[in-house]
Amino acid sequence: MSTDHRETAEAEKAAGNGKKPGFFSRIIKKKEKGEPPEAAGSGQPDSAHRHTPDRTVSAPVSGRVIPLSQVPDEAFSSGVLGQGVGIMPDGETVCAPFDGTVDMLSGTGHAIGLRRGDGMSLLIHVGIDTVRLNGQGFQAAVKEGARVQTGDTLIRFDRTFLTQEGYDPTVVILITEPPESRPESLPAGLLSDQEITCATEPDGTVGIGDPLLYLRHREAQA
Amino acid sequence: MKEFKYVIRDEVGIHARPAGLLVKEAQRFSSAVQIHRGDRTADGKKLFALMALGVKCGDEVTVQCQGEDEDEAARALQVFFRDKL
Numbered sequence: 001m002s003t004d005h006r007e008t009a010e011a012e013k014a015a016g017n018g019k020k021p022g023f024f025s026r027i028i029k030k031k032e033k034g035e036p037p038e039a040a041g042s043g044q045p046d047s048a049h050r051h052t053p054d055r056t057v058s059a060p061v062s063g064r065v066i067p068l069s070q071v072p073d074e075a076f077s078s079g080v081l082g083q084g085v086g087i088m089p090d091g092e093t094v095c096a097p098f099d100g101t102v103d104m105l106s107g108t109g110h111a112i113g114l115r116r117g118d119g120m121s122l123l124i125h126v127g128i129d130t131v132r133l134n135g136q137g138f139q140a141a142v143k144e145g146a147r148v149q150t151g152d153t154l155i156r157f158d159r160t161f162l163t164q165e166g167y168d169p170t171v172v173i174l175i176t177e178p179p180e181s182r183p184e185s186l187p188a189g190l191l192s193d194q195e196i197t198c199a200t201e202p203d204g205t206v207g208i209g210d211p212l213l214y215l216r217h218r219e220a221q222a
Numbered sequence: 223m224k225e226f227k228y229v230i231r232d233e234v235g236i237h238a239r240p241a242g243l244l245v246k247e248a249q250r251f252s253s254a255v256q257i258h259r260g261d262r263t264a265d266g267k268k269l270f271a272l273m274a275l276g277v278k279c280g281d282e283v284t285v286q287c288q289g290e291d292e293d294e295a296a297r298a299l300q301v302f303f304r305d306k307l
Contacts, residue, residue, distance in 0.1 A: 075239035080246055081269065104270035111238055113270035121270060123238070131237040144274060176269050 055215040058097040059206040061171045063089040073128045076172045083196050084174035094155040095208050096148040109138035121177035128168040137161040224296035225286040228303045235278035245269050247302045253289030
């Protein structure tokens with residue numbers, strides 16, 4: 001059985017579902033052109049060209065990319081919640097990186113969990129230890145359970161306020177569930193750090209909607 | 223089925239960090255783990271479900287474990303709550 005075919009079909013469905021085109025579908029289209037999706041599982045993750053479009057996660061916020069290991073909160077840097085990156089934001093808006101559902105929205109508006117149609121789940125956590133602000137400086141633009149489209153504003157935050165209050169405004173973006181549906185019994189559903197590739201060099205900058213993370217195929221890690 | 227009740231003492235409740243650790247602990251066991259708060263219930267093995275429960279300091283939660291290793295799971299989770307929450 002080829003999972004590639006199933007995933008490709010899903011990607012095509014997602015790309016051509018007739019909804020208003022996301023503002024980075026342009027990027028995705030460009031990627032589709034050059035390479036057959038079959039090449040993506042061949043275990044050579046170095047080049048962006050080897051990844052199928054549904055394995056890209058775009059940046060939900062603009063700023064400077066920080067390796068997860070350098071995020072100053074062990075809950076994130078240890079990878080216990082999932083793999084991903086930090087972004088030191090230069091803006092104050094968090095946007096949906098894909099069409100999906102708001103699976104979780106913290107009452108304080110500082111963290112949001114999104115689920116894509118293929119099951120991939122993403123946690124976006126704004127700032128370090130900002131749960132202690134109890135919502136001050138955060139404004140959620142969506143509700144839990146809402147369907148969102150690529151580019152929709154999810155959270156607005158006051159970066160200056162966070163900094164003034166002594167909080168590190170690093171936005172942590174974690175893949176908490178990989179795209180494949182996996183048996184419930186498997187531990188955590190977490191990706192290893194070998195399974196994702198950052199689209200930028202450490203300290204590189206991204207704009208909202210720029211490619212941020214690429215996921216390797218699980219087959220490739222054997 | 224094994225269950226226990228616990229009143230949260232952590233001042234910010236079950237936010238990302240403890241939720242992640244709790245999920246990891248719950249996933250060590252084959253038993254189903256459910257966390258109840260008021261009339262809401264979350265799968266203790268799912269991060270978003272647990273975070274969405276919005277458990278705060280002073281809230282009482284009921285933890286239910288059901289399955290082959292429910293005794294062990296309930297014991298381990300009880301220790302987890304006492305130490306971390």
